[in-house]
Amino acid sequence: MIDTLKSDFPDSMTRAAECPAMGSLEGTANEAVDWVKSYARREPIAFGLWALGIGFVLGWKLKPW
Numbered sequence: 001m002i003d004t005l006k007s008d009f010p011d012s013m014t015r016a017a018e019c020p021a022m023g024s025l026e027g028t029a030n031e032a033v034d035w036v037k038s039y040a041r042r043e044p045i046a047f048g049l050w051a052l053g054i055g056f057v058l059g060w061k062l063k064p065w
Helices: 011-018 025-042 044-061
Strands: none
Touching: 025 044
16 A cells, blocks of 8 residues: 655645545535535425425426427
């Protein structure tokens, strides 16, 4: 394995080399889904209104005709 401590790479690249799972798309997506679930449990009415509003706008803009 490459010794990253003796390199001239930035700290963020060194941390990414030490822990390859950190910053992965799957991990980020799971964190986002967990956050949305916890928000929906804390604020069910606000979450429902946001979902309704986003669905209305998407349905209006993406209508097939």
